[in-house]
Amino acid sequence: MTGLKDLYEYIDQHRDQYISWLQEGCRQPSVSTQFRGIDEMAAMVEGYLLKLNAEVQIVPTGRHPVVYGKILSDKEKTLSFYNHYDVQPEDPIELWDYPPFGAEIHDGKLFARGVADNKGNLFARIAAIHAYQQVYGELPVNIKFFVDGEEEFGSIYTHHAIENAPDIIETDGYIWESGYKTPDGALSIRLGLKGMLYIELRAKGANTDLHSSNAAIIENPAWRLVWALNTLKGTDERVKIEGFYDRVDQPSELEKQMLANMPLHEKEMLKNLELESFLLNLDGDELKEKFIFQPTCTICGIYSGYTGEGSKTVLPSEAKVKIDFRLVPDQDPDEIIVLLRKHLDKHGFEDITIHKISGKKAAKTDPGDPLAKVAIKEAEKFYGKPPQIFSMSPGTGPMYKLAAQYNIPAVSFGVGYEDSRIHAPNENIRIEDFIEGIKFICTVMHEYSLVNKGISVG
Numbered sequence: 001m002t003g004l005k006d007l008y009e010y011i012d013q014h015r016d017q018y019i020s021w022l023q024e025g026c027r028q029p030s031v032s033t034q035f036r037g038i039d040e041m042a043a044m045v046e047g048y049l050l051k052l053n054a055e056v057q058i059v060p061t062g063r064h065p066v067v068y069g070k071i072l073s074d075k076e077k078t079l080s081f082y083n084h085y086d087v088q089p090e091d092p093i094e095l096w097d098y099p100p101f102g103a104e105i106h107d108g109k110l111f112a113r114g115v116a117d118n119k120g121n122l123f124a125r126i127a128a129i130h131a132y133q134q135v136y137g138e139l140p141v142n143i144k145f146f147v148d149g150e151e152e153f154g155s156i157y158t159h160h161a162i163e164n165a166p167d168i169i170e171t172d173g174y175i176w177e178s179g180y181k182t183p184d185g186a187l188s189i190r191l192g193l194k195g196m197l198y199i200e201l202r203a204k205g206a207n208t209d210l211h212s213s214n215a216a217i218i219e220n221p222a223w224r225l226v227w228a229l230n231t232l233k234g235t236d237e238r239v240k241i242e243g244f245y246d247r248v249d250q251p252s253e254l255e256k257q258m259l260a261n262m263p264l265h266e267k268e269m270l271k272n273l274e275l276e277s278f279l280l281n282l283d284g285d286e287l288k289e290k291f292i293f294q295p296t297c298t299i300c301g302i303y304s305g306y307t308g309e310g311s312k313t314v315l316p317s318e319a320k321v322k323i324d325f326r327l328v329p330d331q332d333p334d335e336i337i338v339l340l341r342k343h344l345d346k347h348g349f350e351d352i353t354i355h356k357i358s359g360k361k362a363a364k365t366d367p368g369d370p371l372a373k374v375a376i377k378e379a380e381k382f383y384g385k386p387p388q389i390f391s392m393s394p395g396t397g398p399m400y401k402l403a404a405q406y407n408i409p410a411v412s413f414g415v416g417y418e419d420s421r422i423h424a425p426n427e428n429i430r431i432e433d434f435i436e437g438i439k440f441i442c443t444v445m446h447e448y449s450l451v452n453k454g455i456s457v458g
Helices: 002-013 015-027 038-051 115-136 160-164 212-216 221-230 253-261 266-273 284-293 333-346 370-383 431-449
Strands: 055-059 066-071 078-084 104-106 109-111 142-148 173-176 188-190 192-204 298-304 318-327 353-360 388-390 393-396 410-412 428-430
Touching: 002 015, 002 115, 002 431, 015 038, 015 109, 015 115, 015 431, 038 055, 038 066, 038 115, 078 115, 109 115, 109 431, 115 142, 115 428, 115 431, 173 370, 173 431, 188 370, 188 410, 192 221, 192 333, 221 298, 221 318, 253 284, 318 333, 333 353, 370 410, 370 431, 428 431
Parallel strands: 078 142, 078 173, 173 410, 188 388, 192 393
Antiparallel strands: 055 066, 066 142, 104 109, 109 428, 192 318, 192 353, 298 318
């Protein structure tokens, strides 16, 4: 965009500075599930927002704080950034080619835990605000930063921040945390998120592990759990819980049209994953509809007895499994857990207990919303090809609690790419994608400021 030429040049001239900011952020561990480095990372984010002359609050929640920054003036519109400063654990460390918190650059890529999810996007947005201020003096819109400290923990208490700082939701729209480039270089734009119910099922046996010879007369809780799991889903991938699909919202005609026009790059995905095919040998629109608009039931991990090297003949006293259900509109996680309890009881598994870890509703933004339209239009102009548009991301976050329930639109895009390896060893982003991401945030801010639209807070 020629109108922002000076801004783009400034970003290019100061790219090393912005890369060093990102490296500093990535070198600070901030593993929310292990309560490691959280206070230090929150303080670092606060410091960077203060560089932007933002008014900053460390807002308490039930667990990790939210860093809330705002840069307000007399501008008509307010644009908010939702990001998070916490990251996943780096394990297994032995599978990393470079130190997970080293933020080293190799072959044009920066490797670090959390760089794609989500520090790369956070620092791209901080850099965009800084660059815009340096070149033009003032921002085209009011800006707010909502930087979550426990997204990787499920954002269970994040909504407490709204209670402690209610003006957080006084905004026209969110640019949400994440996003990626497709293999052909187009920007992926997501207009919503699936919901989720995350639980743990537990089966108990004797009050201690026993010698496995006792399996002839003592019930094995691991088998109890396996048998219970076998009732939840069939080989046709349909969830067998009665009523599970009753409230699944079907895609609209517009969403079906968007789905048909959305490239999924199936061959590239399969090649990167070293797989021959997708589930049920699906492809095309049928695969995309299942990916975006259908709920799931996924075993995330199972533990029981001895799992170390060699053998140990043991009859375990307990078995546990973690399961996530990705939910779509209008499924309610609290209702699903009730249906699950009824299902287990009906099949004779009254003894298996359910422990809820987190639950979130799905959220969607109207593709005709002004913020969505600006992002889609400018992405095609900036990246030189039509963006990949998801009506909903298959992933999950607190979008319903922070945006959708207040009728605030949220649009997601970012600086990752198809091989960013989020949550996995060797997580990385490409440096050029990071620099482009800074410029694109500036573009969206600028163009959104020109839209004739009033405040849309619900």
